[in-house]
Amino acid sequence: MTFFKLLIHRSSWILGTLLLFLGSVIYxxxxxxxxxxKISHQLIETSLSEPSIMAENIAHSLEVIGAKExxxxxKLLNDSVLRDAVESSMRVLKTPAIGYIYLLYPDGETLRYxxxxxxxxxxxxxxxxxxxxxxxWMESIRRGEVHNIYSxxxxxxxxxxxxPIKVDGKVQAVLVFDLMMQRxxxxxxxxxxxxxxxxxxxxxxTLIGVIVIxxxxxxxxxxxxxxxxPLTQVHNRNFLEDLRASYNLLDFHIxxxxxxxxxxxxxxxGHDAGDVILHNVAQIILSHLRKRRDFVIRMGGEEFLLxxxxxxxxxxxxxxVAKRIHNAIYNSDMLLPNGEEIHxxxxxxxxxxxxxxxxxxxxxxxxxxxxxxxxxxxxxxxEQYEERRIDxxxxxxxxxxxxxxxxxxxxVPFLQPIYHSDNCALSHYEMLARIRTRDGKIITPNYxxxxxxxxxxxxxxxxxxxxxxxxxxxxxxxxxxxLNISVGELNDNSILDILxxxxxxxxxxQMCLELLETDMADDFVQLGMRVQELKEKGxxxxxxxxxxxxxxxxxxxxxxxxxxxxxxxxxxxxESNVRTATIVEAIQVFSEKLGIMTxxxxxxxxxxxxxxxxxGINYVQGYVLGKPAPVDEYLPxxxx
Amino acid sequence: MRxxxxxxxxxxxxxxxxxxxxxxxxxxxxxxxxxVNKERVKIYDPTYGRSYDSYLSQSDTVHECSDADIAIVSSxxxxxxxxxxIILVTKYSLLNELSEAIGAFYWQKGRPNLVFxxxxxxxxxxxxxxxxxxxxxxxxx
Numbered sequence: 218m219t220f221f222k223l224l225i226h227r228s229s230w231i232l233g234t235l236l237l238f239l240g241s242v243i244y245x246x247x248x249x250x251x252x253x254x255k256i257s258h259q260l261i262e263t264s265l266s267e268p269s270i271m272a273e274n275i276a277h278s279l280e281v282i283g284a285k286e287x288x289x290x291x292k293l294l295n296d297s298v299l300r301d302a303v304e305s306s307m308r309v310l311k312t313p314a315i316g317y318i319y320l321l322y323p324d325g326e327t328l329r330y331x332x333x334x335x336x337x338x339x340x341x342x343x344x345x346x347x348x349x350x351x352x353x354w355m356e357s358i359r360r361g362e363v364h365n366i367y368s369x370x371x372x373x374x375x376x377x378x379x380x381p382i383k384v385d386g387k388v389q390a391v392l393v394f395d396l397m398m399q400r401x402x403x404x405x406x407x408x409x410x411x412x413x414x415x416x417x418x419x420x421x422x423t424l425i426g427v428i429v430i431x432x433x434x435x436x437x438x439x440x441x442x443x444x445x446x447p448l449t450q451v452h453n454r455n456f457l458e459d460l461r462a463s464y465n466l467l468d469f470h471i472x473x474x475x476x477x478x479x480x481x482x483x484x485x486x487g488h489d490a491g492d493v494i495l496h497n498v499a500q501i502i503l504s505h506l507r508k509r510r511d512f513v514i515r516m517g518g519e520e521f522l523l524x525x526x527x528x529x530x531x532x533x534x535x536x537x538v539a540k541r542i543h544n545a546i547y548n549s550d551m552l553l554p555n556g557e558e559i560h561x562x563x564x565x566x567x568x569x570x571x572x573x574x575x576x577x578x579x580x581x582x583x584x585x586x587x588x589x590x591x592x593x594x595x596x597x598x599x600e601q602y603e604e605r606r607i608d609x610x611x612x613x614x615x616x617x618x619x620x621x622x623x624x625x626x627x628x629v630p631f632l633q634p635i636y637h638s639d640n641c642a643l644s645h646y647e648m649l650a651r652i653r654t655r656d657g658k659i660i661t662p663n664y665x666x667x668x669x670x671x672x673x674x675x676x677x678x679x680x681x682x683x684x685x686x687x688x689x690x691x692x693x694x695x696x697x698x699x700l701n702i703s704v705g706e707l708n709d710n711s712i713l714d715i716l717x718x719x720x721x722x723x724x725x726x727q728m729c730l731e732l733l734e735t736d737m738a739d740d741f742v743q744l745g746m747r748v749q750e751l752k753e754k755g756x757x758x759x760x761x762x763x764x765x766x767x768x769x770x771x772x773x774x775x776x777x778x779x780x781x782x783x784x785x786x787x788x789x790x791x792e793s794n795v796r797t798a799t800i801v802e803a804i805q806v807f808s809e810k811l812g813i814m815t816x817x818x819x820x821x822x823x824x825x826x827x828x829x830x831x832x833g834i835n836y837v838q839g840y841v842l843g844k845p846a847p848v849d850e851y852l853p854x855x856x857x
Numbered sequence: 858m859r860x861x862x863x864x865x866x867x868x869x870x871x872x873x874x875x876x877x878x879x880x881x882x883x884x885x886x887x888x889x890x891x892x893v894n895k896e897r898v899k900i901y902d903p904t905y906g907r908s909y910d911s912y913l914s915q916s917d918t919v920h921e922c923s924d925a926d927i928a929i930v931s932s933x934x935x936x937x938x939x940x941x942x943i944i945l946v947t948k949y950s951l952l953n954e955l956s957e958a959i960g961a962f963y964w965q966k967g968r969p970n971l972v973f974x975x976x977x978x979x980x981x982x983x984x985x986x987x988x989x990x991x992x993x994x995x996x997x998x
Binding site: 316317319326327329335338339341342343344345346347348350371372373374395397398 | 950967971
């Protein structure tokens with residue numbers, strides 16, 4: 218999009234400001250001209266005011282004489298003494314600005330001099346004709362009103378002031394003085410200078426204004442770039458930070474969106490295809506939101522954050538919006554650069570209870586928890602964050618409480634024994650994490666793992682568990698421990714570094730790393746490489762909760778793992794459900810053929826144990842044989 | 858008369874921004890043609906010489922009064938060499954001193970003024986059209 222298209226497309230407010238600014242400049246320009254003309258006129262009027270007051274006094278005296286004599290012009294024409302006296306009084310008005318002062322009388326349509334305060338060649342004789350070029354002269358006499366004639370006819374005369382002298386309501390004469398053009402020109406020059414200064418001021422202000430507006434436009438575009446993800450053209454994290462400053466983000470509902478199996482798409486079809494998917498998904502999301510009311514932010518990778526202004530009316534209620542977006546993405550054909558068309562799905566976590574959150578970060582975390590549930594429950598679905606439901610059913614700990622327990626060293630490693638299935642002899646232990654509350658209660662991971670999922674606390678927990686396992690094996694070299702590691706953590710160099718470089722080879726051979734199957738579906742190629750590195754170090758690898766995720770037998774076979782831990786949901790029904798038992802048998806047969814050992818967890822009764830033993834599962838773990846307990850209960854000689 | 862005034866006013870207005878010299882020249886041009894009744898009139902104006910030639914459209918200025926059809930003078934001395942030319946003066950007071958002058962075309966108080974004396978017009982057998990009626994006085998004041 219070109220600069221100007223972008224300008225028009227995105228910046229109607231900038232154009233509005235520009236038009237307003239230009240309008241203001243034009244208005245001020247015209248206003249300035251009229252104002253300076255007004256000032257100029259007022260200055261001229263001021264120059265006239267003092268002599269006109271004096272002229273008024275003289276005129277009044279002449280009116281008195283006229284009233285007394287009856288005919289003023291006849292009296293003055295014939296009485297040279299009186300005329301001299303009048304001319305003397307008229308000379309009082311004489312200043313450099315007032316060039317001529319004279320008294321005229323109408324003689325039919327002609328004006329003639331009665332008296333003249335001028336001297337030399339400029340002095341007119343009584344009765345001499347006065348050439349009135351302007352109709353305003355006679356009009357002023359007819360109306361009998363004081364009048365100023367702004368002369369544009371002659372080079373030396375600026376304004377002529379006419380004061381009619383009325384006797385018995387009839388104009389018998391007019392007292393006239395001329396304000397010379399030099400004075401008017403001086404005023405005009407002053408006014409012109411003022412106008413010039415104001416013009417320069419307006420030009421300077423205009424330039425400053427233009428610079429400010431251009432800077433604002435430039436800032437807007439730089440800002441837009443800084444706040445826009447170039448691939449998807451939606452906002453990025455920077456924008457979110459700015460939004461925090463401008464809005465109370467708790468006024469928004471939050472939808473966390475994650476493209477399912479995106480890494481797999483990238484690995485299978487290439488990064489160009491991944492980019493197309495990201496772009497298409499972003500555009501579908503955008504097309505379902507209201508412009509300038511809702512926001513889409515690409516948080517990184519395949520994660521999007523949607524901020525929706527609450528609107529309870531259909532179809533804009535947040536859950537309806539989420540459903541429409543979910544369906545639109547699921548039903549869209551995504552054309553890849555290689556010409557293939559694929560379908561993608563998204564998992565969504567919706568939080569409409571943002572008002573209840575202590576902060577936006579908490580609200581965001583809650584939508585992430587809902588997203589976590591959506592992914593955990595099989596992906597391609599929407600989960601809504603329900604505070605009460607989660608509190609009641611899951612009783613999740615708050616992030617701050619988990620952090621405090623870590624800080625106060627209340628994270629407690631537990632062990633649960635795993636036995637050989639055939640003779641129930643102890644094989645090894647699974648290392649589990651528990652949090653001890655300040656009042657001594659023990660909290661199991663299902664109450665805090667969702668809270669810390671994908672946070673630094675999750676890493677901290679894993680590091681602590683690895684450290685504890687290392688201590689136990691170091692002190693008891695014959696003990697084998699199974700640890701839970703998320704697939705995501707294997708991509709985290711800090712965890713991988715510990716496993717590969719800080720743990721000794723002898724300890725590594727006594728450790729089994731359990732990877733959650735539901736975490737694995739995205740990237741088997743990379744996972745395979747990691748598993749290989751760890752196996753070369755000596756670790757054994759188990760797939761945990763097998764049977765609930767999406768990994769297929771080929772992938773499992775290629776991973777070169779040591780153990781398959783069959784998911785508890787299958788084990789619990791193995792004795793009561795024939796189909797489940799068949800599945801478990803199939804897993805056992807498959808594993809046996811590949812040389813993979815099987816572990817049945819959640820063995821909670823003797824009936825299940827017997828069933829498992831009859832199927833031929835290699836190891837068993839569950840309450841019927843041994844419950845999770847603090848380390849010292851199973852290994853009393855170990856000191857932390 | 859009205860037409861003259863109109864012309865006079867119009868000319869004055871049109872030439873408002875021009876110099877008085879130009880206004881003087883334009884008015885002289887008009888006066889000369891109206892007074893002399895010739896297609897091309899020669900003006901003798903020793904005060905201004907030929908300085909306003911470029912503003913004249915129907916007349917020309919000459920150096921010698923004897924070559925002119927009309928003379929406009931500002932002193933008695935300037936009529937030496939004149940014969941039967943129509944004479945105007947540039948000061949009202951000169952009308953008394955120069956009996957040959959039929960009128961005065963002069964600048965006073967920054968304005969141009971024109972006045973003819975009826976008896977002198979008759980004496981010189983100069984006939985003016987009605988445009989100038991308002992400018993004819995019966996006597997010199």
